Amino acid sequence: MEIAPMPYVIAEPCIDVMDRSCVDECPVDCIYEGARKLYISPVECIDCGACEPVCPVEAITQDRAVDPEFEAHVEDNARFFTDVLPGRAEPVGDPGGAMSVGAIGADTELVATHEPQG
């Protein structure tokens, strides 16, 4: 599946923090919960920016403003929805809202293999 363009991206500072303030702010419920990190659905995000200022660890930025150190998270955010994650039979896809599917409980390889932090 083609990777969708990313409007906003959640990067490394979210790993093992998962404050979830952004989940409460999102007007379209497009922030999904992995096991150690949150992920923004590139298909469902409307680029409104409501999530960005509420993140206490400044993990969220627009795709074009991601710290070069965290560049890998741009594509990785999208891969959370397109790849088959460990323990799951099919990709998360575009469920149309995080609340309806609950916590996914799995991460991309990039996040799953990241050293514990926080």
Place this chain on the structure above:
Amino acid sequence: MSIDYTEKIPNNVDLAGDRKLQRALESWQPNFLNWWKTMGPAVPTEDVYLRTAVDVGREGWAHFGHVAMEEYRWGVFLAEQNSDRRIAFGEQKGEPVWQQVPGEFRSELQRLIVIQGDTEPASVEQQRRLGETAPSLYDLRNLFQVNVEEGRHLWAMVYLLHAYFGRNGRDEAEALLQRNSGDLDSPRILGAFNEETPDWLSFFMFTYFTDRDGKYQLGTLKESAFDPLSRTCEFMLKEESHHMFVGTTGVDRVVQRATELMREHETDDIAPHGGISLDVIQRYINFHYSVSLDLFGSEQSTNAANYFTAGLKGRWQEERRRDDHLLTEDAAQIEVVKDGVLSTEEVPALLALNHDLRREYIADCENGLKRWNRVLEQAGVDRRLSLPSVGFNREVGHFADHHITPKGDVVGADVWEAKRDAWLPTEADKTHVRSLMKPVYEPGRIASWIAPPSKGINDKPFDYEYVHFA
């Protein structure tokens, strides 16, 4: 502090502790309600399923319920105060933010607030009659949500004018209700807010392109050293997100429906089949995008430079930028017409702040186009929508003196006029779109020219009775 809903004017600014200000705002309130009755939504309703702000913190800031619109609790809500906040840019960078207006910046700050405030009631006026042709109850409810929150944004600006700008501020607050969108004698200040919003495609384009300008303008005011303005804009941005949701998903659904009709009838010409063709959608994009670009002002602006240096208005994401936040030694590239072609020119970064903000906005809009093109791609349609050149159809700034095609070619007036109907909505386009605007008020039903939403509001189904009519 939490929002006090026992007061006549709900607020979290301790209005009860300032009787003079409270009386002033309470005397403005009937004028606002009278304006709402005469210039607000024209469709009579009993109640509407609306979101109302109840807090500004992270413990849930709004609740949903059916309310009579004229009883909506418009109020004054500022984001929580950060007592350690410091000025992030300009000559006073690092100093504590201001809780009162410094005398030397009084007129500039008042002007910024009046210009922002003027846009809020303007859009309500522009959209006044749209409810008469809503494609579904879901969309009608979304229109009204946008309208009541634009009304609340007016309150937000009027509070600042009353609380911090004395007699002049009160006079300006009155004037915000006296100017009207499109009024020949007393128009709204900015051009885009005097344009008609005559149909729902225009409404979705407006809430995508023009409300997105609002996101960026409020984002720069959120950086202001004048802390009450900063906190006001921070909370307004929360509500503005819904408006962008309406625009983004609205255009999604028009494009989606166009692809369905194209497939069903095996033609791009879906007008006879009750749809809006991709050609027409493209021309609406061209128009709304270009008039929204004008809202950013001239590419080079000494006013914007002065506002920045003084700490009145920052850049988008000022505190996250990695520079000296003074910009006195920096340069920026701006687009210009040079030797008859679009080119770039280096100018002092301080003078190019409007251009800097516009560039951020354009990047957002490019994401929107990618999103709508994804709808086309998934439907197997080869055609793609695009943003016109930054110089296309401009009436403000450097490009106002040039004729530039959507592809960015600089042409003569004769060529531009000859091709105008291929690039901008024609009378025939508008007439066709208007002909499709028939109200669909039955729960769960929707007009022919737009696809239903993928989900309802606040987990309610699409067929929920979002609006009860009077």
